[in-house]
Amino acid sequence: MKASDEERRNDAVIIRTEGLTKHYVLGAETVRAVRQIDLTIERGEFVAIMGPSGSGKSTFMNMIGCLDTPTAGKYWLNGQLVSDLSDDQLARVRNREIGFVFQTFNLLPRATALHNVELPLIYAGVGSKERRRRAEEKLELVGLADRMDHKPPEMSGGQRQRVAVARALVNEPALLLADEPTGNLDSVTSEEIMAQMETLNENGQTIVLVTHEHDIAAHARRQVHLKDGLVEQDFLNEPVETSA
Amino acid sequence: MLLFEIVMVAMGAVRANVLRSVLTTLGIVIGIAAVITMVALGEGAQQRVQEEINRMGTTILTIRPGQQMWGGVSRGDAQLSVEDAIALRAGSDGLLKVSPEQQSRMQVTYGRYNSNTQIMGVWPEYFEMYDHQLEAGRFFDQGEVQGRRRVAVLGYNVPETLGGTPPELLVGSTVQIRGIIFEVVGILEEKGDAAWIRPDDQIFIPQSTAQYRVMGGRDRLNSIYASTETPEELDQAFAAIDGIMRREHRIRVGEDADFNIRNSADLLETRNEANQTFALLLAGIAAISLIVGGIGIMNIMLVSVTERTREIGVRKALGATKRAIMTQFLVEALFLCTLGGLLGVAAGYGASELVTRMAEWDTSVAPEAVFTAIGFSAAVGLFFGLWPARRAAMLDPIDALRYE
Ligand SMILES: Nc1ncnc2c1ncn2[C@@H]1O[C@H](COP(=O)(O)OP(=O)(O)OP(=O)(O)O)[C@@H](O)[C@H]1O
């Protein structure tokens, strides 16, 4: 049947953008950070978004992460049109559907790793026992079982980013977004974080990652290249490349 | 659930800056301390006035001589006479108990002891009106007034000034008032002071005896007291007294009376005015401190919001709604102010305690005042915390995350 057919197709799609656009008006000048991006990402994909500096990668990521609203165009997340939701509705979507990993970690410096990971659950209204259990589980998953009560300033960059990954995963989001997650890390630590991401993806986690390093992008299965706010290339990584 | 977490976060923020928080709340502390002190002083004064009114008698009207007027010109002090008192007693159809009062300080001798004591010439009704009780002996009666008998009832403290003789022994013995021998028939129970009236230090004798035997025929009364059964009858009594006195003094309707009728509250009024001025001053201090304190809170909250812009960005990225952020900062302001309120209550309590000790001015900190004060400081927190909290809530998540 046609309806169920479409339903099934929609079900497989997690991100769909149509003419997604973001302009910044600075005085007389208009910066076209993102221009008309049409992109579809399916559940379980691992996409690397690449491109030179200023090509609009972060702007695009912020829009699909519901942190920023587009100037024009449409965006469906999980079949829901989110491009015209209110601020508080977007907050709820960020809380339930999206896990964000930032280049600069963005942890609360005065809170313990455990509390940092619990934060999304607090805003989801999860009870304290359940919260603690789930936060501990994710910290164990990223290999930080013995650092739960440490605060970010007492941890290395790699450890901090792993706390951030645990925090992004704790509410079981449909989508994990990472904007240059290895940008502040050395190459060994970067590999560790990327190995973690690969494992997550193998277990079914949809991941979209921004990077401008080919080594990092190689861990993904698909690459989308942006240039001047437009999609320049969109291709699948060679299986050989992935395992190399 | 969420609210609890938000409160914890807000308290954590206050705790992270203890010194700054305490200094910030200083304005609130002073304001609330002033409020508490003000209320405590006012309440104390109120209680004292009420006690004094009770002691002076809630049903007693005092009639004093006023100015005698003749065609708008004063012709000197008017007089009250025993005839006025008799007319009042006779003319009020049992509504009033009446007693004249004629007083003078005099030398009192008992054996080898001497004292200078206030002698009160009154009628037996006087004891009923002021609800005096006997420690020993009896009151004098109407017959003894008629007979100008030399009998005396002593105030509670008088035996002490006369060599400390036990009351039982004193009753039946004689004292000399201005050299005239009186029989002590009774000793009163302790009464306490009421304003300038100190019955415990006075000696009571029949008014007629005072007029003809002790005060050399002086017929001027100091005052006449009249009392009713219940306070509700006071208005009626007032009208009755006014009518009778005008008739006695031949004052026409519309002319100024040459006497004053006052109740106990009126008599104490002047002293209350001083208290009220002081209370007003404290209220001014309280209001200004609370406003200044509130602005201080607003200032520190704006600083806090700016300092934590990134934190706000992170919280928003993780799903905090506007309301959650707003609540967090409001609770922080509320917490600061309530803390200040509590400190202020403590300081105000201390201050009123100090006033009680130093100035011997009764104070009492009413529990309602404490709750009101804390409620008030919370309201200040809400009012002055609203704008900073709104600013935090309205921050754009991307801008906040980018903030350096
Ligand atoms: N808030 C803003 N106001 C004005 N212009 C902006 C703003 N944010 C981004 N831009 C502009 O939009 C364009 C795209 O920026 P964006 O941050 O998306 O690039 P990027 O691809 O992430 O670059 P990088 O690799 O350096 O992170 C840039 O030209 C940038 O100057």
Ligand SMILES: [Mg+2]
């Ligand atoms: Mg970027």
